[in-house]
Amino acid sequence: MIQWYTGTIAKKQIELLARSDEHELVAVVTQNPDKDGRDAGEIAGIGPIGVPATTDVAAALATDADCVLLNPPFWDAGLTARILRSGKNVVTPTGGFELRGTPFHEDLEKACAEGGSTLTGGGNMPGLLNDVMPLVLSGYTRGIRGVWTRERNFHRDYAAADVLQLLGFGAPVEECGPDSPRAGMLGQAFHWYEGQAARLVTGALGLELDELRTTAWEILPAPRDIHLPASGLTIREGTAAAMRYAFTGYVAGEPWHTTVIEHVADLGLGDGWQQSESDPEFSIRVDGDPGLSVDFAHLGVDGLIQLNAARLVNLVGPVCAAEQGCRTILELPFVTGTAA
Incomplete structure (x- = not known):
């Protein structure tokens, strides 16, 4: 090896x-x-x-x-x-x-x-959340109409400051928006990863993926200064403190395979964002007969590594x-x- x-x-x-x-x-x-x-x-x-x-x-x-x-x-x-x-x-x-x-x-x-x-x-994504696990679940249902998955990342204990800065933590919000150069760079990378997962799942179920689109790009400003002890970063009030993206694969012109990726520097930053450390990191919904729903993993950074x-x-x-x-x-x- x-x-x-x-x-x-x-x-x-x-x-x-x-x-x-x-x-x-x-x-x-x-x-x-x-x-x-x-x-x-x-x-x-x-x-x-x-x-x-x-x-x-x-x-x-x-x-x-x-x-x-x-x-x-x-x-x-x-x-x-x-x-x-x-x-x-x-x-x-x-x-x-x-x-x-x-x-x-x-x-x-x-x-x-x-x-x-x-x-x-x-x-874990791809490799677990948005391809392997949905395909495992697909063996327990029929007439599948779509797949939705979400990964949540709470970065208090994440030590890699360079990765957090690449995502935009601590940067001016306008430098992280959907039309920014940073979004172009990150979006290209995400499309590379998530496109593979969408093709794998749709192809395994006998479908053809038309395209992958970015269907959400949200940035939240910090309501106060937030210090991340593991990385040493301090996110100043008003700069980017949370990001949420959605990428959707379309089949026959209709949304079919969606992956939501959420990164937060703190909990409870907004409605619909991660509120508690007990919130699951991975969520999967398979729309079929019957519909299947799985939430799992409370691993923290070390567990995910x-x-x-x-x-x-x-x-x-x-x-x-x-x-x-x-x-x-x-x-x-x-x-x-x-x-x-």
């Missing part, structure tokens, strides 16, 4: 791999020159494990390994293809959920063919056993965790 990059979720993956009886961690790649040569276990906060991190991509590609857990901050088709061509399978949270119909599909299929390798995506890391590590065995190519979760063996 190679762990590629060493961000928040990747550090938890290093910990899981270091303690695993099923996998051997043979290399760790980092973008940060300050981490070059440092023991990966020390980077992950678990003590030395005898695997130094490296910034040498060529050396990592030359390392004998079955699979790479690729955790870039954003989708990187070129790097993904390069790893696949080296003969290594790839599991990543930034793409690979359903690539058919995207500009990258053909090139990545060729890379898989050249390397005899397989690519898939994993995580663990969930994502565990899913990616659990996908290693199935992706290594799968037929080469870009594979969706529907084309992999059933994925389970490990017993304690």
Whole structure:
């Protein structure tokens, strides 16, 4: 196994791999020159494990390994293809959920063919909330007319200040609105992720996705100064303190697959926004006969990090056993965790 990059979720993956009886961690790649040569276990906060991190991509590609857990901050088709061509399978949270119909599909299929390798995506959204779980629920109903899902994120305990600033926390509200350059950048990323989930669900149910639209883009100003202790950010009164987006996939001109994503710096900022820490992070509604409704997960930031890391590590065995190519979760063996 190679762990590629060493961000928040990747550090938890290093910990899981270091303690695993099923996998051997043979290399760790980092973008940060300050981490070059440092023991990966020390980077992950678990003590030395005898695997130094490296910034040498060529050396990592030359390392004998079955699979790479690729955790870039954003989708990187070129790097993904390069790893696949080296003969290594790839599991990543930034793409690979359903690539058919995207500009990258053909090139990545060729890379898989050249390397005899397989690519898939994993995580919580997509990878759980708006694709895997709705499809699981679909097996218990008929005549499905649509899917609605929502993820809520309360960021008091989230430590990555750069991610929060990227979303717009603490920025002037007008710099975060639907017509802002920030919205253009974020919207492109969200369409990449949520489009894959919408295509996967509609395609699995025999439907054709017409398009994905941004159907809501709401920004709330802070009613007072809000300090986020984990990240060290202070959001000044009047600047952006909450964001809610909705992305809807249309079938035959009608809304069919909607994902709502909510980020808040504090609770109770407005009607309809997260009011309590006990509010579920994930909500799913499947409109069918019968209609099904599931609310779950009260994990907090640490729990969500663990969930994502565990899913990616659990996908290693199935992706290594799968037929080469870009594979969706529907084309992999059933994925389970490990017993304690």
